[in-house]
Amino acid sequence: MARTTGSHSDITGPRIHASALTLFARHGYAAVSMRKIAAEVGVQAGALYNYTPDKQSLLFGLMRAHMLDLLAARATHDQNAPAMTQLEQFTRFHIRFNLERADAVFISYMELRNLTPDNFATIEDLRRGYEDTLETVLQRGVASKEFDVPDPKIATLAVIAMLTGVGTWYRHDGRLSLDQVETIYWDMVRKAVVSGTDQETALSPPI
Amino acid sequence: MARTTGSHSDITGPRIHASALTLFARHGYAAVSMRKIAAEVGVQAGALYNYTPDKQSLLFGLMRAHMLDLLAARATHDQNAPAMTQLEQFTRFHIRFNLERADAVFISYMELRNLTPDNFATIEDLRRGYEDTLETVLQRGVASKEFDVPDPKIATLAVIAMLTGVGTWYRHDGRLSLDQVETIYWDMVRKAVVSGTDQETALSPPI
DNA sequence: GTCTATAGGACGATAGAC
DNA sequence: GTCTATCGTCCTATAGAC
Numbered sequence: 001m002a003r004t005t006g007s008h009s010d011i012t013g014p015r016i017h018a019s020a021l022t023l024f025a026r027h028g029y030a031a032v033s034m035r036k037i038a039a040e041v042g043v044q045a046g047a048l049y050n051y052t053p054d055k056q057s058l059l060f061g062l063m064r065a066h067m068l069d070l071l072a073a074r075a076t077h078d079q080n081a082p083a084m085t086q087l088e089q090f091t092r093f094h095i096r097f098n099l100e101r102a103d104a105v106f107i108s109y110m111e112l113r114n115l116t117p118d119n120f121a122t123i124e125d126l127r128r129g130y131e132d133t134l135e136t137v138l139q140r141g142v143a144s145k146e147f148d149v150p151d152p153k154i155a156t157l158a159v160i161a162m163l164t165g166v167g168t169w170y171r172h173d174g175r176l177s178l179d180q181v182e183t184i185y186w187d188m189v190r191k192a193v194v195s196g197t198d199q200e201t202a203l204s205p206p207i
Numbered sequence: 208m209a210r211t212t213g214s215h216s217d218i219t220g221p222r223i224h225a226s227a228l229t230l231f232a233r234h235g236y237a238a239v240s241m242r243k244i245a246a247e248v249g250v251q252a253g254a255l256y257n258y259t260p261d262k263q264s265l266l267f268g269l270m271r272a273h274m275l276d277l278l279a280a281r282a283t284h285d286q287n288a289p290a291m292t293q294l295e296q297f298t299r300f301h302i303r304f305n306l307e308r309a310d311a312v313f314i315s316y317m318e319l320r321n322l323t324p325d326n327f328a329t330i331e332d333l334r335r336g337y338e339d340t341l342e343t344v345l346q347r348g349v350a351s352k353e354f355d356v357p358d359p360k361i362a363t364l365a366v367i368a369m370l371t372g373v374g375t376w377y378r379h380d381g382r383l384s385l386d387q388v389e390t391i392y393w394d395m396v397r398k399a400v401v402s403g404t405d406q407e408t409a410l411s412p413p414i
Numbered sequence: 415g416t417c418t419a420t421a422g423g424a425c426g427a428t429a430g431a432c
Numbered sequence: 433g434t435c436t437a438t439c440g441t442c443c444t445a446t447a448g449a450c
Contacts, residue, residue, distance in 0.1 A: 008416080012416090026320065027237075027321075028235060028236075028320060028321065029235075029237075030238035031321065033442075035444095043415090043417090044416070045444085045445090046416075046417070046446080046447095047415065047416050049444095050415060050416080054445075055445095110317055113233065113234065113235060114234075114235065114238065150391055150394065151391055154388070155391075157372060157375075158369050158392065158395055159369075161368055161375070162365050162366075162369040164368070165364060165368025165369070165372075176358075176361075181361070184357055184362075185365065187403070188365055188399040189399075191400075191403045191404075192395040192396075194404060195404065196394070196397070196398045197401060197402065213434070214433050214434080215434080219433080240425060240426080241425080242424080250433090250434065250435090251434065251435060251436075252426085252427085253427080253429090253436080253437095254434050256428080257434080261426075261427075262427090
């Protein structure tokens with residue numbers, strides 16, 4: 001340690017991404033300077049430009065990598081299981097995956113407005129692809145009569161918003177284990193999409 | 208119009224708040240300079256300091272005013288109605304109020320990290336006060352057996368996250384009216400907090 | 415690949431004229 | 433109450449030495 005010059009390409013790149021991720025999540029993209037990222041990594045600001053053409057590309061790269069990770073993990077799930085099984089899997093997966101990557105999730109939501117239009121469109125496409133995997137499950141559950149939702153698209157957005165919200169309050173040293181949290185949310189998600197108890201269910205009467 | 212100097216205290220103050228609200232929501236607090244706010248208002252940057260001691264106070268004032276508005280509107284609701292009635296009222300109120308103030312809602316959530324610690328604590332207290340009004344409804348509904356939720360605190364956060372999420376996609380010229388959206392969400396909220404249909408309800412067995 | 419140095423500009427906030 | 437002018441600082445990105 002304590003060397004002040006030399007070649008470090010193998011480790012500097014990942015360290016830049018890790019530091020940028022943490023700092024962007026904590027203070028916001030616009031509030032974090034390239035100098036601060038460099039200081040966290042332990043290099044001078046100019047050295048960052050060996051790894052990224054500019055600050056915008058650094059943000060976009062972090063968000064894109066996160067979305068691709070999310071889609072890749074989601075793609076491993078069985079898409080032929082019963083809709084109820086798939087919905088539980090999605091619920092538990094979304095909570096757990098997002099809590100494990102709280103910084104990336106936070107950035108991918110909060111910093112959308114700091115993307116250039118092209119980059120924004122790319123991230124939005126990826127996000128919509130993820131949402132579509134849930135919407136498909138809900139549609140199939142409606143078709144099989146496992147679920148009863150008046151509007152699968154809105155139900156998709158509602159479920160994802162509810163689950164993503166866990167990230168705003170969950171603490172690993174809190175009173176509930178991750179599994180308990182998953183179970184509580186799964187209970188609410190399941191009830192929300194199945195048939196109601198016939199009290200004032202005025203929506204989507206059977207045709 | 209087109210006068211370049213003079214006294215405008217009656218209108219400049221509100222215009223500064225309105226411009227700051229819009230710009231902060233669109234680009235983020237850190238990305239908006241005092242010069243840009245001044246340009247939007249139609250004054251020079253120095254003039255802003257007749258109305259706010261600094262940029263931080265401007266942000267804090269917007270967030271505080273929004274939270275006080277929210278709490279004042281919520282305080283007008285009947286707190287002795289049946290829990291089911293109160294929950295429907297909260298659901299529709301939260302969606303409608305937040306959609307009518309999309310910029311303020313967005314800022315009050317996204318810019319928390321740009322508040323000084325003292326200001327952050329103040330806003331957090333106000334936010335918790337609002338959440339408590341819903342948690343109280345859920346607790347009363349559990350006591351009266353109208354609701355069946357294993358953890359009212361988590362259900363509170365889950366419901367609020369789900370409802371606030373409407374702001375990320377709702378457009379006034381979209382395919383659904385505000386009332387339709389409220390009804391769809393109320394259907395999901397109601398079902399999520401009442402008793403399930405006895406399939407795998409392993410949580411909180413009756414004592 | 416990292417350094418130092420710097421170009422060229424924007425930033426928050428203040429001072430003093432009117 | 434608003435203006436012009438400015439202080440001192442910070443910014444992104446680049447150039448050239450090693």
